[in-house]
Amino acid sequence: MPKIWSQTIEAHRDAVREATIDATAALVAAQGLTGVTMSQIAKDTGIGRATLYKYFPDVESILVAWHDRQITEHLRDLIQVRDRTTGAARRLEAVLAAYAKAISHRRGSHDELGDLLHRGARVSAAHRQLSDLVRELIVDAAAAGAITRDVPANELTLYCLHALGAAPGLRGPAAVGRLVRTTLAGLRADDRG
Amino acid sequence: MPKIWSQTIEAHRDAVREATIDATAALVAAQGLTGVTMSQIAKDTGIGRATLYKYFPDVESILVAWHDRQITEHLRDLIQVRDRTTGAARRLEAVLAAYAKAISHRRGSHDELGDLLHRGARVSAAHRQLSDLVRELIVDAAAAGAITRDVPANELTLYCLHALGAAPGLRGPAAVGRLVRTTLAGLRADDRG
Structure with missing residues (x-):
C-alpha cells in the first residue's frame, strides 16, 4: 500500500475514533450512563454497528x-x-x-x-x-x-x-x-x- | 383493609425492594455498570418485568x-x-x-x-x-x-x-x-x- 494511502486510512481511523468518543460523550451527558447502547452510539456517530465494533468492543x-x-x-x-x-x-x-x-x-x-x-x-x-x-x-x-x-x-x-x-x-x-x-x-x- | 394485612403488604414491598437492590448490586459487581438492564434485574430478582417497573422506573x-x-x-x-x-x-x-x-x-x-x-x-x-x-x-x-x-x-x-x-x-x-x-x-x- 502506498504510504500516502496508509496515512489517509490512519487519519480516517482517528477521525472515526474521535467522532465515536464525541457521540458517546454527548449521549452520556444527555441521558446518563445507563441505557447508552452500541446501537445508539453507532447511529449518532453516523457509522454502521458492525463498523463500530471494529473500533470498540463495548x-x-x-x-x-x-x-x-x-x-x-x-x-x-x-x-x-x-x-x-x-x-x-x-x-x-x-x-x-x-x-x-x-x-x-x-x-x-x-x-x-x-x-x-x-x-x-x-x-x-x-x-x-x-x-x-x-x-x-x-x-x-x-x-x-x-x-x-x-x-x-x-x-x-x-x-x-x-x-x-x-x-x-x-x-x-x-x-x-x-x-x-x-x-x-x-x-x-x-x-x- | 385490616392493619395486619397492610403491614404484611408493606413488609412484602420492602422485601422486594431489598431483593431488587441486591440483585442489581450483584449484576453490577459481575459485569460492570453498562449493560445492566431492567429485564436482567427482574429475572435475577425472581419477579416479573412489569412488577419491577412498579417499584423502580429505571x-x-x-x-x-x-x-x-x-x-x-x-x-x-x-x-x-x-x-x-x-x-x-x-x-x-x-x-x-x-x-x-x-x-x-x-x-x-x-x-x-x-x-x-x-x-x-x-x-x-x-x-x-x-x-x-x-x-x-x-x-x-x-x-x-x-x-x-x-x-x-x-x-x-x-x-x-x-x-x-x-x-x-x-x-x-x-x-x-x-x-x-x-x-x-x-x-x-x-x-x-
Whole structure:
C-alpha cells in the first residue's frame, strides 16, 4: 500500500475514533450512563454497528478512551507547568493548582465517569501517568523537606488527587484556590496528630 | 383493609425492594455498570418485568436506592461515634476516622458507583445527611479554634469527603489512619501560604 494511502486510512481511523468518543460523550451527558447502547452510539456517530465494533468492543471501552483523552489533555498542560517552575515545593504547588483548575471546569455526569473508570479495574494508562507525575513531585518535595516524610508518597498522591477531586463541586476560582491550599496544608504539616 | 394485612403488604414491598437492590448490586459487581438492564434485574430478582417497573422506573433509580442504603448504614454508625465522643476537635476526628474506615472496606466497581451517583445531578438524601453531619462538626471545631476559620465550612466538608474517598484504594488500616491524619492536618493548618 502506498504510504500516502496508509496515512489517509490512519487519519480516517482517528477521525472515526474521535467522532465515536464525541457521540458517546454527548449521549452520556444527555441521558446518563445507563441505557447508552452500541446501537445508539453507532447511529449518532453516523457509522454502521458492525463498523463500530471494529473500533470498540463495548461501551465501557469507549468511556475508557474518552477518559484517557481528557487526562492526556490535562497531562500535557501539567508537564508544561512543571517544567517552567523551579523548586520542588513550588513545582508541586503549581502542578496541583493547575490540575485543580483544569478539573474544576468539568461538570456533569460525564465527568464523574472518569472517576468511576479510573478507580475501577481498568485504570487507564493516562491516569497512571498523572499519578506518576504527581508522585515524583511529592517525592522531590519530601526530599527537599517541604512536605511530610511520615507518609509514603503513593498514599500522599492518592490523597492529593482525591482531595482535589472536590474542585468540580466548588464555585469559582477563589474556592478552588482555597481547596489547593487546604490540600497542600495536609501535605506540609509535620504534626500528624 | 385490616392493619395486619397492610403491614404484611408493606413488609412484602420492602422485601422486594431489598431483593431488587441486591440483585442489581450483584449484576453490577459481575459485569460492570453498562449493560445492566431492567429485564436482567427482574429475572435475577425472581419477579416479573412489569412488577419491577412498579417499584423502580429505571436502572439508575435502583442504583440511587442502593447507594442510599449504603450511606444510611454508615450514617447510623457515624452518629453513634459522634454522640459518644466529647470535644469538638475529637468528635470531628473520630467521625472522619470512622467514615474512612467504613468506606475503606468498599472495593470494586459497584462501590465507585456511589461516587458517580452522589456527585451527579441526583444527590441522594442520605448523602446530604452525611454532608450535613460532617459540616456541623467542622463548624463546631472551627468555633473551638481547633481548625482553620479561613475556609468556609461547606468547602472544608467537600475537601474532607473527597480526600477520605482515597481510603478504598489504600492497603490496610495503618494507611487509612495516615490518610485521616493527613486530611485533618489540612483542616488544622493556619498557614494557608
